[in-house]
Amino acid sequence: MRKIQMLALVCILAISAFSQHNQKGFTLVIHGGAGTILKKNMTPEREKAYLAALDSALQTGYKILEAGGSALEAVQATVMVMENSPLFNAGKGAVFTNEGKNELDAAIMDGFTLKAGSVAGITTIKNPITAARAVMDKSEHVMMSGKGADQFAAQQGCEVVDPSYFYTEDRFRGLQRAKERDANKVDSSNAGLRNPMHRDEKYGTVGAVAVDKQGRLAAATSTGGMTNKKWGRIGDAPIIGSGTYANQQVAISCTGWGEYFIRLVMAKSIADRMEFGKQSLKDAANQLIMIELPRLGGDGGLVAVDKNGNVAMPFCTEGMYRGYIRSNGQKEILIYK
Amino acid sequence: MRKIQMLALVCILAISAFSQHNQKGFTLVIHGGAGTILKKNMTPEREKAYLAALDSALQTGYKILEAGGSALEAVQATVMVMENSPLFNAGKGAVFTNEGKNELDAAIMDGFTLKAGSVAGITTIKNPITAARAVMDKSEHVMMSGKGADQFAAQQGCEVVDPSYFYTEDRFRGLQRAKERDANKVDSSNAGLRNPMHRDEKYGTVGAVAVDKQGRLAAATSTGGMTNKKWGRIGDAPIIGSGTYANQQVAISCTGWGEYFIRLVMAKSIADRMEFGKQSLKDAANQLIMIELPRLGGDGGLVAVDKNGNVAMPFCTEGMYRGYIRSNGQKEILIYK
Numbered sequence: 001m002r003k004i005q006m007l008a009l010v011c012i013l014a015i016s017a018f019s020q021h022n023q024k025g026f027t028l029v030i031h032g033g034a035g036t037i038l039k040k041n042m043t044p045e046r047e048k049a050y051l052a053a054l055d056s057a058l059q060t061g062y063k064i065l066e067a068g069g070s071a072l073e074a075v076q077a078t079v080m081v082m083e084n085s086p087l088f089n090a091g092k093g094a095v096f097t098n099e100g101k102n103e104l105d106a107a108i109m110d111g112f113t114l115k116a117g118s119v120a121g122i123t124t125i126k127n128p129i130t131a132a133r134a135v136m137d138k139s140e141h142v143m144m145s146g147k148g149a150d151q152f153a154a155q156q157g158c159e160v161v162d163p164s165y166f167y168t169e170d171r172f173r174g175l176q177r178a179k180e181r182d183a184n185k186v187d188s189s190n191a192g193l194r195n196p197m198h199r200d201e202k203y204g205t206v207g208a209v210a211v212d213k214q215g216r217l218a219a220a221t222s223t224g225g226m227t228n229k230k231w232g233r234i235g236d237a238p239i240i241g242s243g244t245y246a247n248q249q250v251a252i253s254c255t256g257w258g259e260y261f262i263r264l265v266m267a268k269s270i271a272d273r274m275e276f277g278k279q280s281l282k283d284a285a286n287q288l289i290m291i292e293l294p295r296l297g298g299d300g301g302l303v304a305v306d307k308n309g310n311v312a313m314p315f316c317t318e319g320m321y322r323g324y325i326r327s328n329g330q331k332e333i334l335i336y337k
Numbered sequence: 338m339r340k341i342q343m344l345a346l347v348c349i350l351a352i353s354a355f356s357q358h359n360q361k362g363f364t365l366v367i368h369g370g371a372g373t374i375l376k377k378n379m380t381p382e383r384e385k386a387y388l389a390a391l392d393s394a395l396q397t398g399y400k401i402l403e404a405g406g407s408a409l410e411a412v413q414a415t416v417m418v419m420e421n422s423p424l425f426n427a428g429k430g431a432v433f434t435n436e437g438k439n440e441l442d443a444a445i446m447d448g449f450t451l452k453a454g455s456v457a458g459i460t461t462i463k464n465p466i467t468a469a470r471a472v473m474d475k476s477e478h479v480m481m482s483g484k485g486a487d488q489f490a491a492q493q494g495c496e497v498v499d500p501s502y503f504y505t506e507d508r509f510r511g512l513q514r515a516k517e518r519d520a521n522k523v524d525s526s527n528a529g530l531r532n533p534m535h536r537d538e539k540y541g542t543v544g545a546v547a548v549d550k551q552g553r554l555a556a557a558t559s560t561g562g563m564t565n566k567k568w569g570r571i572g573d574a575p576i577i578g579s580g581t582y583a584n585q586q587v588a589i590s591c592t593g594w595g596e597y598f599i600r601l602v603m604a605k606s607i608a609d610r611m612e613f614g615k616q617s618l619k620d621a622a623n624q625l626i627m628i629e630l631p632r633l634g635g636d637g638g639l640v641a642v643d644k645n646g647n648v649a650m651p652f653c654t655e656g657m658y659r660g661y662i663r664s665n666g667q668k669e670i671l672i673y674k
Contacts, residue, residue, distance in 0.1 A: 144569050145458060145482055231478070231486055240602065241599075258479075259478055263453055268605045
């Protein structure tokens, strides 16, 4: 009799564990850039437009994850929504280089396999994140740059657009303002960048991280880089380990003053503090964004999710476009501190 | 009386600590690439030429460190010696791209300040490591690419050469062989890369790491990339955290199948295992190169030195051109397992 009771108990436990596994929740977290985003500088219309764009991005990823899709598919589709919006410095809304061009960077990483793809300085692919995905899936490489990356992505069927697709009046005026400021600069130091209002205009990125129903993690980041950028500058977004990283514990996408994120190897630092230092996601992310980053003189933020669905969205700027959604429908979309 | 004795003791301890600090040793470690380097394939003349080139590189860095120069100066000068040799796939001896060009990558990092500079795909700067240094010292950026990077480096006084400077018959024949192999490939998988003999011809890098008399660390890496490379492929060498990294604990320079080094964020992983996992340099480096790297399907090696002068030079290929020299004159130069 006791044996039967034991057997029944084991069965109940097994069924419960199995169904718990199948019912495992998913979480999606996004950002649309960090900077000097102040309520007083925002019109109600513009604020509404941002909130709607972030919500639309979250809903797109939610549907994929809800249907059992992978974190990888979800972060790519989510980033594409933001790339297609003129509001963010990525895809359609990319800022202009010093030469009046739009040069776009993107990266994607699958935490489950540690596979990654990345492009830097592309000019003709409508959705740079699809180019990064093509590099990951269809080449023996991780990172491609310039015309070669454009050609490869086109060959792989990524949607090609005329570079004029990326023209927006708003961003073009941003370039003119940046050039005027640079012309008025008395020296060649980065005084211009050190003015937070100017920096806000210079930077911007979109990104998404997710953990899916099967517990797989992925991260994706896309950016137009820096207004008035010269010399083929590459920021942190397309650098695996700096702006974008995922493994089996955590997925991270960054936004901010890219040079400091590269020097700190930001995303991998957080993952390693968790893996080897046994820190929580919150502690590791806060240490890097609120202490190490400002200590070096940089600023910005990031979004991250760990395998247990814990979310972190720290930033040390005035604001960061950000939000998350969970399988239970819980959702938050935020802009300011 | 006892007070005087105590005071004398404190003085002796202080003087001893001070002189110990001043007499602190320095260490320089270099590599000239890892691959299918087998004694049976090497002529005595060629072996002698490699040993002489590695020795010359070590001596150059040694003189700088002996004279009290910084680790940063030493690794740059050491890498320049190897860049100027046609024997290594960096600078003069760079391999050819699919288009018959030489596109060079390099990175340098100062562990003391966490400052870093990096260039990808440059074609007209004689010593790419000087271009990386210029990015670090004279720009607000960390990474530049393509023509823009060439222009910036030239503007900063780096020595400019005609691209034909990088022509060597040996490397040009290597490109022809690689193209023939690719033409004979039945599919577009990376079967070609998976043949170690072919891979050996495809890859190669030079690098140096050092700890100076003041305990400061630095790392530098330079490469011609991959024979027959297309699509503006960027490998691990210019990626801070992957092929090149230094902090106040350790300096690391990698060589090998770059894509896997990027996916593992190789150099930062080792540094973080030491910092947060309290692993020794040897354990951390071995774990990554002998276990994690082959597990993913990659291969290669690295050189590293920590603040205490511990040296690691692991590789999972048949050979790696490598060597180190210490302030006490102790020196080793090795090629095979």
